Each structure stands twice: as structure tokens, then as C-alpha cells.
Amino acid sequence: MAEIKPTIPPNDPLAIPENKKVIDEIINKNKHLNGATMVVLNELQGKIGFISRPMQAYVAQQLGVPVSQVHGVVSFYSFFTTSPRGKHTVKFCLGTACYVGGIPQIIEKAKQVLGVEPGQTTEDGEITLEVCRCVGACSQAPVVVVDEDLHGRVRPNKFPQLIKNIHPVQE
């Protein structure tokens, strides 16, 4: 029976020989460990910078675990990203105070303004959206962190202003 291979885009790390070599080294060195999935994904995130869908499928195949398990781990932990990080990062605090304080509405606004959701990077490679846990500024909820700068009591309609230095407001 013919093997069905997922299509790998030419810019995927799996299609780039030097990246593929690193990926294979990481998998081979760790595949016999208990909890190999987490160890391998951690190293891939650190060395490649992100874990694409084809990479997730490849890791699952090489470790002999279901793709859904690998995908589940990547989606659960916010430090994993599925595409290269942009030059700038915008993080939304998903701690309880910020959640109750309205961060979901700000994330919605960000999606409208930038056309991407948390875990993704804008098409121009400029901005990556991420979610994070409590950053310790609950009294200022809801909190958005733009690169290193923390912004509190953010309102959805103020989001474009907040990122004006990294994404000029469209007139």
C-alpha cells in the first residue's frame, strides 16, 4: 500500500536540509527517554524557534505517538509556537483577573486589527501574538505586554493605539 505523506511546504524546517539534520539529531538523542515528546518539543522550540504542523506530524511518527498527542502538547503550552516569531511580541495575560477584566475582548480586537490570533505571526513577519499567565500586575487588569512594556487597564478600542509604534494606525 502506498504511503501517504503530508505535503511539506518548501519553507518548512523539514524541507531545509540543515534544519532537518538538527530535527533528526534532537529526536534520535531523546527518543528513548521517558516523556520524550515534551523533551523533543522543548528542544525543537529552542533550536528551530517554532514547531510547524509538518514538524508535529514528523515528531509523532518518529516517536510512535499519535499526532493528536503532539498537537495537544504544542497547543496547551503557550511557550510553543507553530510559526516563526515576529520582530515584536504582543502578549495577552490570561490570568484570572485579566480574564474577568476583559482580555478576551481585547484578543478579539487584536484579531480584527492584525488578522491573526494568539500563537500566530502577522504575514509581514512583524508581530507575534501570544497568551501568557499572570504577570503579577493584577490590580491593573486587563494587561497586555507589548515587547517589554506592560500596559494596564487596556480597553479594546485602545488596542490600535497601544501598538502604534510597531504597527502604525491605518487612517
Ligand code: FES
Ligand atoms: S491576572 Fe493578569 S496580571 Fe495577574
